[in-house]
Amino acid sequence: MFRKRPPPEEERKVKANDREYNEKFQYASNCIMTSKYNIFTFLPVNLFEQFQEVANTYFLFLLILQLIPQISSLSWFTTIVPLALVLSITAVKDATDDYFRHKSDNQVNSRQSQVLIRGSLQNERWMNVRA
Numbered sequence: 001m002f003r004k005r006p007p008p009e010e011e012r013k014v015k016a017n018d019r020e021y022n023e024k025f026q027y028a029s030n031c032i033m034t035s036k037y038n039i040f041t042f043l044p045v046n047l048f049e050q051f052q053e054v055a056n057t058y059f060l061f062l063l064i065l066q067l068i069p070q071i072s073s074l075s076w077f078t079t080i081v082p083l084a085l086v087l088s089i090t091a092v093k094d095a096t097d098d099y100f101r102h103k104s105d106n107q108v109n110s111r112q113s114q115v116l117i118r119g120s121l122q123n124e125r126w127m128n129v130r131a
Contacts, residue, residue, distance in 0.1 A: 019117060023130075031127040032108050035101040042098075046091050059083045 015021045037045055050056050063079040066072040109127035116122075 030129045035098050037098050
């Protein structure tokens with residue numbers, strides 16, 4: 001009832017073996033990207049994802065409360081060590097998973113395919129094929 005309507009489908013016009021005509025439309029590339037992070041976004045995105053979990057947010061809230069000496073009888077050190085340990089182990093696991101996703105993406109994108117250009121078959125990397 002209150003759902004957002006999907007955008008209307010557009011008709012694609014593709015002419016077989018007419019590379020110049022098809023390049024006018026600038027269709028999306030065939031590049032596959034399943035990785036979640038890059039070198040610049042890893043830390044903020046990973047921390048954001050980890051603090052979406054209730055347990056991590058709870059321990060962060062406890063850490064903030066323990067920084068106030070009038071409220072807490074324990075040192076902040078007793079909360080930050082387990083929280084940092086859990087966050088760092090999860091970050092290392094996510095980083096290695098994403099590294100292997102990057103490797104797999106590069107392997108698939110670098111595969112050779114044959115493309116018909118001007119009447120002859122030529123080798124082209126899979127990520128450069130457009131249709």
